[in-house]
Amino acid sequence: MAIESMEIEGPERPWRMASVRYLAQPGAVIGLVILLGWIVVALLAPLIAPYDPSELVSRARQAPSAAHWLGTDMLGRDVLSRVIYGSRISISLGLIAVALGGIPGVILGLLAGYFGGWVDVVISRFVDALLAFPSILLALVVIAALGPSIQNMMIAVGIATLPDYARLVRGSVLAVKSQPYVEAARLVGNSHLRTMARHILINVNAPIVVLATLQVGSAILIGAGLSFLGLGAQPPTPEWGLMSAEGRQMLQRAWWISTFPGVAILSVVIACNLVGDGLRTALDPKMRMG
Amino acid sequence: MGRYVLGRLFQLVPVLILISLIVFAVMHLLPGDPALLMLAGAEGGAITPERLNELREQMGLNDPLAVQYMNFVFNAVQGDLGSSIRFQVPVTELILDRFGSTMELAVAGLVVAIAIGMPLGMIAAARKGGWIDTLCMTLSYVGSSMPVYWLGLLLVLLFSFTLGWFPSAGGGSFQALVLPAVTLGLLSAGVLARLIRSSMLEVATEDYMRTARAKGLPPRLIILRHGLKNAMIPVLTMMGLQFGALLAGTVVTETVFSRPGLGRLIVNAILAKDYPLVQGSILFLAVVYLLVNLAVDIAYGWLDPRIRYGH
Numbered sequence: 001m002a003i004e005s006m007e008i009e010g011p012e013r014p015w016r017m018a019s020v021r022y023l024a025q026p027g028a029v030i031g032l033v034i035l036l037g038w039i040v041v042a043l044l045a046p047l048i049a050p051y052d053p054s055e056l057v058s059r060a061r062q063a064p065s066a067a068h069w070l071g072t073d074m075l076g077r078d079v080l081s082r083v084i085y086g087s088r089i090s091i092s093l094g095l096i097a098v099a100l101g102g103i104p105g106v107i108l109g110l111l112a113g114y115f116g117g118w119v120d121v122v123i124s125r126f127v128d129a130l131l132a133f134p135s136i137l138l139a140l141v142v143i144a145a146l147g148p149s150i151q152n153m154m155i156a157v158g159i160a161t162l163p164d165y166a167r168l169v170r171g172s173v174l175a176v177k178s179q180p181y182v183e184a185a186r187l188v189g190n191s192h193l194r195t196m197a198r199h200i201l202i203n204v205n206a207p208i209v210v211l212a213t214l215q216v217g218s219a220i221l222i223g224a225g226l227s228f229l230g231l232g233a234q235p236p237t238p239e240w241g242l243m244s245a246e247g248r249q250m251l252q253r254a255w256w257i258s259t260f261p262g263v264a265i266l267s268v269v270i271a272c273n274l275v276g277d278g279l280r281t282a283l284d285p286k287m288r289m290g
Numbered sequence: 291m292g293r294y295v296l297g298r299l300f301q302l303v304p305v306l307i308l309i310s311l312i313v314f315a316v317m318h319l320l321p322g323d324p325a326l327l328m329l330a331g332a333e334g335g336a337i338t339p340e341r342l343n344e345l346r347e348q349m350g351l352n353d354p355l356a357v358q359y360m361n362f363v364f365n366a367v368q369g370d371l372g373s374s375i376r377f378q379v380p381v382t383e384l385i386l387d388r389f390g391s392t393m394e395l396a397v398a399g400l401v402v403a404i405a406i407g408m409p410l411g412m413i414a415a416a417r418k419g420g421w422i423d424t425l426c427m428t429l430s431y432v433g434s435s436m437p438v439y440w441l442g443l444l445l446v447l448l449f450s451f452t453l454g455w456f457p458s459a460g461g462g463s464f465q466a467l468v469l470p471a472v473t474l475g476l477l478s479a480g481v482l483a484r485l486i487r488s489s490m491l492e493v494a495t496e497d498y499m500r501t502a503r504a505k506g507l508p509p510r511l512i513i514l515r516h517g518l519k520n521a522m523i524p525v526l527t528m529m530g531l532q533f534g535a536l537l538a539g540t541v542v543t544e545t546v547f548s549r550p551g552l553g554r555l556i557v558n559a560i561l562a563k564d565y566p567l568v569q570g571s572i573l574f575l576a577v578v579y580l581l582v583n584l585a586v587d588i589a590y591g592w593l594d595p596r597i598r599y600g601h
Contacts, residue, residue: 128308132309133309133312135538136542137538137572137575140556140557141316141572143560144317144565144569147563225439244437244439248443258440259440259443262436265437265440266432266435269435269436270435273431273435
């Protein structure tokens with residue numbers, strides 16, 4: 001009996017405890033539900049959307065009605081269907097941009113923090129210089145070089161967020177590098193690579209997960225901004241930022257074309273931020289010890 | 291203090307070199323020949339090898355990269371950022387022409403952010419857990435999750451089209467500045483409010499705050515004189531960063547409100563593949579951003595002597 005309860009208190013439980021802590025936060029749960037809802041919408045877009053997003057299904061600029069819940073756009077396409085299909089682009093933009101910025105960013109931060117010395121100096125100066133650009137400006141530099149398109153927009157947003165990861169990971173690695181278990185890992189003959197991956201990265205994963213979640217939201221925002229400027233997705237793609245830009249000229253006569261895609265962005269980004277903040281609270285090691 | 295300022299200026303040099311390298315490298319090393327891009331982007335001329343080579347020669351693209359970079363930096367330091375392909379005038383002239391309008395917008399945005407964010411954050415901290423606190427935090431959350439252009443469009447819809455109070459587009463007048471400034475400022479106001487709140491709450495547990503309460507100072511005075519002044523130190527750093535965000539935000543805001551400015555200049559230059567103009571104006575904005583943050587750092591050292599004498 002006593003042994004059984006000891007086993008339940010075993011060390012494998014932090015993830016379980018983290019999810020309990022996560023689910024105890026109403027905001028985080030709401031965020032997760034909204035986010036999962038959007039993912040379902042993105043996956044099932046062809047089944048859910050009432051019309052084809054690129055087909056002219058009705059008269060142009062029809063106000064929201066029973067037939068077209070969110071109205072029709074300047075060409076007569078169904079706004080609701082376009083918003084639904086737009087979720088595919090925005091969500092994949094968020095994920096791809098995070099992968100493109102996160103993976104090299106984490107590697108750079110890990111190398112700088114772990115090796116220190118000149119490696120750190122070189123990487124840190126490079127990261128400082130990237131941080132000297134506000135992120136949309138950095139994205140603009142990349143777009144300027146590669147040309148406006150949806151793929152380049154994802155690359156640009158990824159690069160724009162890279163320095164944030166590098167800085168965060170470097171700091172976290174510095175904090176755990178001098179722990180005895182790292183030294184022990186080296187002493188028993190682990191290679192640098194193995195030590196970094198198995199012993200350091202695994203211990204700094206919580207802040208990375210939190211940052212990545214928050215960055216999905218900001219990547220979607222930056223991407224939509226670029227598309228709004230004409231520097232991201234190109235017509236006739238149903239991209240939320242682009243849709244707002246297209247409706248802008250007739251805002252006075254047909255407000256629904258520009259405003260509904262913005263509501264979609266707002267809800268996705270808020271959801272990402274709520275989930276990110278929830279994860280931060282749930283994974284905070286200080287709270288875990290308490 | 292003088293030594294501190296000099297030291298900070300000196301630290302700027304490597305960052306400046308790296309920024310120029312990044313802008314230069316991105317423009318030159320990535321796939322895509324700028325001369326070819328330019329010919330393709332120019333109004334309709336056929337692309338012949340002769341024209342391409344002539345243009346490459348004219349732009350110095352046939353020189354070794356190191357030489358090109360040295361020329362770029364040498365000229366940039368003297369204020370020569372080359373000539374715009376599209377407008378056929380010096381890039382510096384175009385930038386300075388529009389910079390005033392962009393600065394005006396960014397500063398006005400900062401004023402809006404402070405005017406709204408500071409009182410909100412202070413009230414939220416003073417009445418922690420109350421409905422104002424909840425409202426403030428919700429607003430700042432929503433604000434930081436909102437696309438800038440979308441907020442701009444909503445404001446135009448309400449204040450220009452429905453109420454008719456302010457023009458929806460253009461520049462030059464104070465009337466035309468209001469909506470763009472509010473658009474920009476509201477987003478930063480949320481960030482600022484949240485920061486001031488947490489900073490004030492942190493300061494509230496300090497000994498001197500307890501002393502102030504113990505000696506019977508009225509709460510208003512405690513918050514303003516003892517709380518706010520100390521809480522401002524981290525807030526100030528954040529404001530530097532926020533100013534950068536505001537400067538960057540002008541890129542989108544200027545497009546929403548059709549305001550002539552540096553941001554719109556950059557966007558149009560990218561769309562027109564006006565490559566020297568893009569390079570020059572992005573470099574310029576990055577340097578301005580850097581200088582603003584330097585100014586904030588110096589103000590920071592002046593407010594808090596511990597920073598000056600420490601490291």
